[in-house]
Every structure is written in structure tokens, then in C-alpha cells.
Amino acid sequence: MKVAGSARIVVDGLQYSRWNRESILQWHEGGLTCVHVTTVIWEHAREALSRLGTWNRLFAEHADLIRPVRDAEDIRSAAQEGRVGVILGFQNASPFEDDIDLVEIFHSLGVRIVQLTYNNQNFIGSSCYEPHDGGLSRFGRLVVRQMNRVGMLIDLSHVGDRTSLETIAESSRPVSITHANPRSFFEHPRNKPNDVLLRVAESGGVIGVAPYPRLTPPGTTLAKWSQMVLQLAELVGIDHVSIGTDFSEGWSDADLDAIRMGRWTREKDYGAAITPEDRGWAKWPSWFRTPAEFPQLVIGLKEVAFSDSDIAKIIGGNWVRLYGQTFRPSPLVPPSAGDGRRPRSTS
Amino acid sequence: MKVAGSARIVVDGLQYSRWNRESILQWHEGGLTCVHVTTVIWEHAREALSRLGTWNRLFAEHADLIRPVRDAEDIRSAAQEGRVGVILGFQNASPFEDDIDLVEIFHSLGVRIVQLTYNNQNFIGSSCYEPHDGGLSRFGRLVVRQMNRVGMLIDLSHVGDRTSLETIAESSRPVSITHANPRSFFEHPRNKPNDVLLRVAESGGVIGVAPYPRLTPPGTTLAKWSQMVLQLAELVGIDHVSIGTDFSEGWSDADLDAIRMGRWTREKDYGAAITPEDRGWAKWPSWFRTPAEFPQLVIGLKEVAFSDSDIAKIIGGNWVRLYGQTFRPSPLVPPSAGDGRRPRSTS
Numbered sequence: 001m002k003v004a005g006s007a008r009i010v011v012d013g014l015q016y017s018r019w020n021r022e023s024i025l026q027w028h029e030g031g032l033t034c035v036h037v038t039t040v041i042w043e044h045a046r047e048a049l050s051r052l053g054t055w056n057r058l059f060a061e062h063a064d065l066i067r068p069v070r071d072a073e074d075i076r077s078a079a080q081e082g083r084v085g086v087i088l089g090f091q092n093a094s095p096f097e098d099d100i101d102l103v104e105i106f107h108s109l110g111v112r113i114v115q116l117t118y119n120n121q122n123f124i125g126s127s128c129y130e131p132h133d134g135g136l137s138r139f140g141r142l143v144v145r146q147m148n149r150v151g152m153l154i155d156l157s158h159v160g161d162r163t164s165l166e167t168i169a170e171s172s173r174p175v176s177i178t179h180a181n182p183r184s185f186f187e188h189p190r191n192k193p194n195d196v197l198l199r200v201a202e203s204g205g206v207i208g209v210a211p212y213p214r215l216t217p218p219g220t221t222l223a224k225w226s227q228m229v230l231q232l233a234e235l236v237g238i239d240h241v242s243i244g245t246d247f248s249e250g251w252s253d254a255d256l257d258a259i260r261m262g263r264w265t266r267e268k269d270y271g272a273a274i275t276p277e278d279r280g281w282a283k284w285p286s287w288f289r290t291p292a293e294f295p296q297l298v299i300g301l302k303e304v305a306f307s308d309s310d311i312a313k314i315i316g317g318n319w320v321r322l323y324g325q326t327f328r329p330s331p332l333v334p335p336s337a338g339d340g341r342r343p344r345s346t347s
Numbered sequence: 348m349k350v351a352g353s354a355r356i357v358v359d360g361l362q363y364s365r366w367n368r369e370s371i372l373q374w375h376e377g378g379l380t381c382v383h384v385t386t387v388i389w390e391h392a393r394e395a396l397s398r399l400g401t402w403n404r405l406f407a408e409h410a411d412l413i414r415p416v417r418d419a420e421d422i423r424s425a426a427q428e429g430r431v432g433v434i435l436g437f438q439n440a441s442p443f444e445d446d447i448d449l450v451e452i453f454h455s456l457g458v459r460i461v462q463l464t465y466n467n468q469n470f471i472g473s474s475c476y477e478p479h480d481g482g483l484s485r486f487g488r489l490v491v492r493q494m495n496r497v498g499m500l501i502d503l504s505h506v507g508d509r510t511s512l513e514t515i516a517e518s519s520r521p522v523s524i525t526h527a528n529p530r531s532f533f534e535h536p537r538n539k540p541n542d543v544l545l546r547v548a549e550s551g552g553v554i555g556v557a558p559y560p561r562l563t564p565p566g567t568t569l570a571k572w573s574q575m576v577l578q579l580a581e582l583v584g585i586d587h588v589s590i591g592t593d594f595s596e597g598w599s600d601a602d603l604d605a606i607r608m609g610r611w612t613r614e615k616d617y618g619a620a621i622t623p624e625d626r627g628w629a630k631w632p633s634w635f636r637t638p639a640e641f642p643q644l645v646i647g648l649k650e651v652a653f654s655d656s657d658i659a660k661i662i663g664g665n666w667v668r669l670y671g672q673t674f675r676p677s678p679l680v681p682p683s684a685g686d687g688r689r690p691r692s693t694s
Contacts, residue, residue, distance in 0.1 A: 046393045053448025101400025108456050 009033045009079055009316035012291060013208030013244025014157070014179040016041075016091065018251050019058060023291075024065050027084045030294035033316060034075045034085040036113055036178060036244070041091050042262035045102055048095035052109050055088060070110055072324035087323070089113035089178075091158065093124050096143060103146040112327050113178065114147065115155035116140065116167060119271060120264055125163030128189040133160030136167055144170045153326040156200065157190070157208075157244075164196050173326050174204030179244035181215045182235075185228045190215055190272050194235065201236035206322045208244025211288040211297065214272040215246070222287035226300035229314065238310050242318045247284075247291055256281060356380045356426055356663035359638060360555030360591025361504070361526040363388075363438065365598050366405060370638075371412050374431045377641035380663060381422045381432040383460055383525060383591070388438050389609035392449055395442035399456050402435060417457055419671035434670070436460035436525075438505065440471050443490060450493040459674050460525065461494065462502035463487065463514060466618060467611055472510030475536040480507030483514055491517045500673040503547070504537070504555075504591075511543050520673050521551030526591035528556050529582075532575045533564045537619050541582065548583035553669045555591025558635040558644065561619040562593070569634035573647035576661065585657050589665045594631075594638055603628060 010031050016038035017023050027035055039051040059068055067078055069085035078085030088111050096102045096114075106114075117127040124140035126133035136144065144167055147154055154175040156164040168175055177200055183191040192200075192207070200207055209229055210216075216225060233241045251259070260271040273279045287296045294315075301311050357378050363385035364370050374382055386398040406415055414425055416432035425432035435458050443449045443461075453461075464474040471487035473480035483491070491514055494501055501522040503511040515522055524547055530538040539547075539554070547554055556576055557563075563572060580588045598606070607618040620626045634643045641662075648658050 045396060049392055049449060049452050050446065053446065053452055056448060056451050099397065099400065101403060102396060104403050105396050105400055105456065109452065110455070 008312065009075060009320055010294060011075070011242065011316040011319040012036065012247070012294070013176075013206075013242055013319055014038065014089070014091075014155075014210075015245060015247045015291065017247065017249045018255070020250065021062060021065070023250060024058075024062055024084065026290050026292040028065065029292035030290075032084050032291060032294060033079045034069060034087065034319070035291075036087040036089050036319075038091045039088055039111075040095055041118055041259055042094055042264070043092075045095045045097050045099070048090070048106070049109075052088065052111070055086070059086070068110055069323075070112065071327045072320050075320055075323070087112050089115070089155070091115045091155075092118035093122060093143060094118070096123075098123050098139065100139070100142055100146055103143060103152065104150045107150040107152055111152065112323070113153045113155050113176070115157055115178070116143070116159050116163065118158050119260070119269075120262075125167070126160040127158050128160050129158075130160055133162040135162045136170060140167070141170055145172075147171075148173045149330055151326060151328045151330065153322065156196070161193060161196055164192075165199060168196075168199045168203050171203065173330065174206075174322055175200055176205050176322060177207045177244075179208050179210045179212065179215075179246040181209050181228065182232055185231075186215060186217045188215055188272070188274070197232070197236055201240035204322070204325065206240055206242050206318045207232065207236065208242045208319075210244055210246045211285060212246035213282045213285060214274075214278065216285075220285065222285070222296065222300040223303065225287075226297075226304040229301060230304045230306065233306075233310070233314075238313055239318055239321075241314055243297060243315060245288065245291065245294075247288075249290070251281075253280070355659065356422060356667055357641060358422070358589065358663040358666040359383065359594070359641070360523075360553075360589055360666055361385065361436070361438075361502075361557075362592060362594045362638065364594065364596045365602070367597065368409060368412070370597060371405075371409055371431065373637050373639040375412065376639035377637075379431050379638060379641060380426045381416060381434065381666070382638075383434040383436050383666075385438045386435055386458075387442055388465055388606055389441055389611070390439075392442045392444050392446070395437070395453070396456075399435065399458070402433070406433070415457055416670075417459065418674045419667050422667055422670070434459050436462070436502070438462045438502075439465035440469060440490060441465070443470075445470050445486065447486070447489055447493055450490060450499065451497045454497040454499055458499065459670070460500045460502050460523070462504055462525070463490070463506050463510065465505055466607070466616075467609075472514070473507040474505050475507050476505075477507055480509040482509045483517060487514070488517055492519075495519045496677055498673060498675045498677065500669065503543070508540060508543055511539075512546060515543075515546045515550050518550065520677065521553075521669055522547055523552050523669060524554045524591075526555050526557045526559065526562075526593040528562045528575065529579055532578075533562060535562055535619070535621070537562055544579070544583055548587035551669070551672065553587055553589050553665045554579065554583065555589045555666075557591055557593045558632060559593035560629045560632060561621075561625065563632075567632065569632070569643065569647040570650065572634075573644075573651040576648060577651045577653065580653075580657070580661075585660055586665055586668075588661055590644060590662060592635065592638065592641075594635075596637070598628075600627070 011034040067083045069087045075085045116124045125136050155178045157180045181191045183193050260269045270279045358381040414430045416434045422432045463471045472483050502525045504527045528538045530540050607616045617626045
């Protein structure tokens with residue numbers, strides 16, 4: 001089932017599954033042209049190499065179904081080839097360790113989107129779950145500049161509000177929230193207050209809203225979720241709203257513990273779960289059980305009266321524009337950008 | 348001083364210095380178009396990332412003088428730009444650790460030449476200094492195939508004779524000896540017996556002969572060294588002889604210990620030094636004190652009556668041909684090359 005004509009570009013702004021051929025076939029069934037996949041949650045540099053190695057195997061083994069995406073042009077190529085383009089990303093800057101050189105190294109390995117922090121404070125800044133967010137660190141400022149320079153999109157989804165605002169102020173390129181909702185829609189540390197949403201949009205960036213059930217009020221219907229998308233578009237502008245489902249599958253319960261607890265704690269941590277009943281794997285809503293049901297989201301958007309051209313932006317166009325603005329090295333940000341701020345650039 | 352017309356391509360098949368702007372300027376003075384540089388001796392994967400990061404810095408800081416070389420075309424571009432092309436290489440497969448996926452990872456990072464072993468046995472095979480060379484290991488066979496597939500030139504310079512012969516038999520692409528001399532010229536474990544030299548040539552490969560004083564008889568003159576080159580060309584054919592100086596500078600005495608002893612011994616090891624008098628830094632001959640004196644080697648080759656076209660092959664043409672045959676992924680070696688031997692290919 002295709003969302004629309006074969007020319008339509010459909011992008012999922014973030015997924016984190018244990019992928020195999022079956023889950024890749026779900027992408028095709030859902031009419032997806034491109035998916036940003038999480039390859040790292042807590043891993044350091046050496047471990048990240050193996051995660052990327054696993055993706056090299058997937059690309060070789062399923063070359064009939066998927067292809068790597070290193071710039072926005074590759075997404076158009078994927079559409080023409082009838083394959084799904086895959087953007088490699090990190091949900092934590094942990095593979096950079098404390099080494100500024102590793103930003104360029106991982107860009108060379110194809111990584112194009114990096115969330116500055118996962119659930120914990122790191123060398124760069126604080127997450128949305130830290131009791132106190134001290135903002136962007138000294139090293140963090142340099143990482144932002146280096147990501148700007150080499151062509152890596154900054155993701156603020158799990159990042160704390162203060163670190164997010166300081167990152168946007170520091171960045172000379174547009175930034176993203178690949179998978180979160182407005183806090184006004186559902187009060188949760190992982191969702192975003194209006195000032196962060198507005199600053200991301202002002203940077204030229206994009207917010208990927210999520211059907212992920214922990215980031216929506218209990219019992220959210222497709223109509224209610226679509227209404228939230230409409231309100232967000234009214235707040236930040238239609239050019240700055242897209243979708244990042246945060247879809248996840250194929251993991252065991254032990255994997256769930258590892259995703260939440262990494263090496264950092266021997267006490268139970270429940271990540272985004274708020275209530276005790278909510279501590280296991282999230283149950284996905286009836287209107288989005290797998291990426292094969294991406295077309296349902298389009299139906300929901302149609303019913304809140306988005307125009308076809310608005311829907312094209314939300315389901316892929318905005319992401320492709322942003323990727324085109326951020327995935328290539330910038331001639332405006334020289335390697336010796338020592339004194340900091342550069343003019344904001346969108347190319 | 349240029350060796351000849353600006354169209355002439357001059358390649359040094361291996362150097363291992365602690366480079367800075369001054370040593371890069373020596374390359375220009377010597378008329379070099381391209382240098383294969385060693386970035387790793389004992390380093391594991393994570394450490395290798397930092398060595399490559401250092402090269403990314405050098406490329407950025409000295410972009411007026413050098414450029415990276417990822418395929419043979421880049422060498423022609425370097426010549427046109429008046430810059431020296433730099434090929435990144437490892438003198439040890441240690442960064443692959445025991446992980447076959449890391450071959451492709453390091454190819455993606457620009458590494459194009461890897462010596463299977465440095466001075467010690469590793470997961471792949473044995474070095475020329477091991478008391479017993481057990482040949483290519485199970486993992487070694489897979490590394491050879493994977494290097495064939497991804498487009499990485501195999502270097503046998505420090506590799507033991509049996510491991511070398513088994514590697515050549517396994518490889519579907521030509522292989523190299525980037526920096527060694529015939530053992531018939533000077534009896535030394537690092538120099539090569541005729542059967543290895545002949546098999547390398549039969550693979551379509553290239554042998555880079557070295558003015559490095561530990562690999563030549565004491566007091567070797569330029570005339571005597573050039574005579575050796577002539578005899579080697581008569582043995583293996585003019586298309587299979589080039590130069591790899593093994594030039595090294597800028598290191599401290601502590602660095603010399605680290606180059607020889609890595610982490611593997613607390614007892615003194617003297618690498619290629621045979622006599623106690625020879626244990627410090629080698630004194631380079633009067634006719635090749637630095638890469639700025641590369642034109643001296645050409646004078647020596649002229650005096651043993653090599654033709655101009657032969658000299659063009661020796662000083663660069665053969666390397667460029669071999670790089671063109673080995674640096675790109677091979678369509679003839681599929682990723683699932685499970686059953687081993689593939690037809691030998693030169694492209």
C-alpha cells in the first residue's frame with residue numbers, strides 16, 4: 001500500500017528497532033521513502049563502529065530493499081529505485097567520547113543525525129530527565145560548531161530545555177527535534193515547551209511529532225493526535241512540522257533494561273514510563289501499530305483539514321529540506337572556527 | 348626542484364614520520380605527487396580513529412599543500428592542483444581487531460593500504476620476525492577476501508614468507524610489498540626471497556624498493572642500490588618495481604621504543620637492527636637524506652641505463668596502476684563470498 005503517487009516522499013524522522021528483513025518490508029508496506037534509524041543509545045566509539053558494521057551488513061544483505069542516505073539527493077534516488085533510504089543516526093553523542101575529532105570521523109562513516117544527549121547528562125549537556133540542566137558545556141559548544149561544520153544534523157529530542165535553548169543559540173545551522181510532542185499536548189519531560197518549539201522553528205528546523213504512546217495522553221485517538229499536529233503547525237508554521245514515530249520493535253525485555261539502564265545504574269530505571277503499570281513495552285495505538293500503518297497517519301491529517309501540499313511537507317518534504325540544509329560540510333564554518341559564532345546559514 | 352615535467356607522477360610507496368608543515372614541504376621539494384603514509388603501527392580500533400583524526404586535522408590545516416587520495420584519480424587531481432596526494436595506510440591490521448566488519452569501516456574512513464602484520468604475529472598471520480610462520484589464519488583468509496571486496500591494497504612488507512605466499516594464493520586482487528628489498532641483495536628477515544617477489548609480480552602487484560639503510564648492505568652507494576633495482580626489474584618485470592623509501596623522521600628515542608615495543612614487551616626490542624651498534628635511529632645514506640632528495644634516486648636509476656619510460660613506471664606509474672586496480676570495491680567479490688576463491692581480477 002502506497003501513501004500516494006510514487007513521486008511522494010514519505011520520511012519517518014526516527015525509529016529504533018532491532019531490524020531484520022521483516023521490519024524492512026513493513027517500511028515498504030507503509031510506503032516509506034526514508035527512515036532515520038537509531039544505531040547508538042549508550043555506546044562509546046568502539047562499540048559504535050560495530051553498530052555501523054551491522055548496518056553495512058544490512059545494506060549488503062537487503063540491497064534490493066534499502067540504501068544508505070548521505071545527503072538529501074540520496075532520498076530522491078531511493079524513491080526512483082523503489083528502495084527505502086536509511087539515514088544513520090545516534091540517539092546519544094556518547095560515541096564522540098571527549099574527542100572533537102570523532103565528530104568528523106563518524107560523519108565520514110555516514111552518520112548524519114546525532115542527538116546531543118540520551119536520558120543522562122554527558123560531556124555535552126543535560127537530558128530532559130536530569131534534576132538540573134546546567135546548559136551546554138564548553139565541549140558541547142565545540143561539538144555544536146563541529147557538527148555545523150562537517151554537516152551533521154543536531155537532534156534535541158531527549159535534551160533538556162536549557163541545553164536545547166543554548167544549543168539553538170550556538171548553532172549556525174537549523175536544528176531538529178526528531179521525536180517528541182508539545183508539552184502543552186501532554187505534560188512529560190520528553191515533550192517540549194513552546195519556547196523550545198518556537199526557537200527550533202526559527203532556526204529553520206523541524207519538529208517530528210510522535211504517535212509513541214508514552215508521549216501522548218492515555219487513550220489518544222488518531223483524531224486527537226492529528227488535532228495536536230494542526231495546533232503545532234499553527235504555532236510554529238507548516239514548514240517546521242513533520243513526523244518521527246519513535247517506533248521500536250524486536251527487542252527483548254532484557255534489551256529494554258539495557259536501553260534504559262545502559263551501564264550507568266544497577267537500580268531499575270524506567271525511562272519515559274511514568275506510572276508503574278507503564279514500565280514494560282509500550283502498547284502502540286490501534287491507529288499506528290507498525291510502520292506499515294503510516295498511511296493511517298495521513299488519513300488523520302486529512303481529516304483535520306490539512307491541504308495536500310501541507311501533508312506533503314509534514315510526511316516528508318520538511319525533513320528532506322532540512323536534511324538538504326544540514327548534511328553537507330559547510331563552507332561558512334571553517335575548521336578553525338575558534339571564536340565561535342558564525343552567521344546562520346541554511347545551506 | 349621538480350624531478351621532471353610537471354606532468355610526471357612521483358609516488359613514495361611508504362613513509363612513517365611525525366609529520367608537520369616542514370616535512371610536507373620536503374615532499375614538495377622532492378617533486379612528489381603522492382605519498383602513502385603510515386598512520387598505525389600497533390594501535391587498536393579506537394586508537395586508530397584518533398590517528399585518522401590527526402590526519403583530518405593535517406588535511407584541514409595544510410590544504411594548500413596536501414589532499415587525501417581515495418582512488419587513483421585523486422593522484423592525477425593532486426598533480427593538477429600542485430598538491431601532494433596522501434594515501435592513508437596501516438602498517439598493522441591491528442585496528443581490525445578480531446572484527447571482520449572493521450575492514451569496511453576503515454575503508455569508509457579512507458584507509459586504502461593495510462600491511463597484514465607488523466613485527467609480531469596477530470590474528471591474521473605471522474611477521475617476518477616470528478620463529479615460526481604458521482601461515483594465514485582462518486580469520487586471515489576472511490580479511491584477505493574482505494580487503495579484496497571493499498578495495499584495500501594488501502601490503503606484505505613485514506609479513507612472514509609463508510603467510511605472504513598463502514595470502515597471494517588467497518587474494519583475488521594484486522598485492523604489494525610497499526617497502527622491502529630482495530633478500531638476494533641483503534640477507535635480512537625484512538627483505539624478500541625470490542619466490543615471494545615473483546608471486547607478488549604474478550599477482551599483478553608491485554614491490555617498492557627502499558633506500559632504508561637497515562635493508563641495504565652497509566655502505567651501499569646509490570650506484571649499488573640502483574643496480575639492485577635493475578636486477579629486480581630483470582627478475583620480476585619492469586611493471587612490478589617501484590619505490591617505497593620507508594623514510595621516517597621527527598620521532599624521539601622514546602617514540603622509537605614505542606614503535607618497536609608497542610605494549611607487547613617490557614624487554615628491549617630493536618626491530619630491524621641486527622648489530623648492537625645499529626640499535627638507535629638509522630643514519631640515512633648521503634644520497635637520500637630526506638624525501639626532498641627523491642630526484643637523487645632518479646639520477647641513480649638513469650645511470651644504470653633505465654629508459655625514461657621505465658623510470659616513469661618505477662617512480663610512480665606502477666603504483667598508480669596498482670592503486671587503480673585495488674582501491675575501489677570489487678563487483679567480482681560479493682559480500683557473501685563464503686566459499687572462498689574468486690577469479691583473479693585486476694579491476
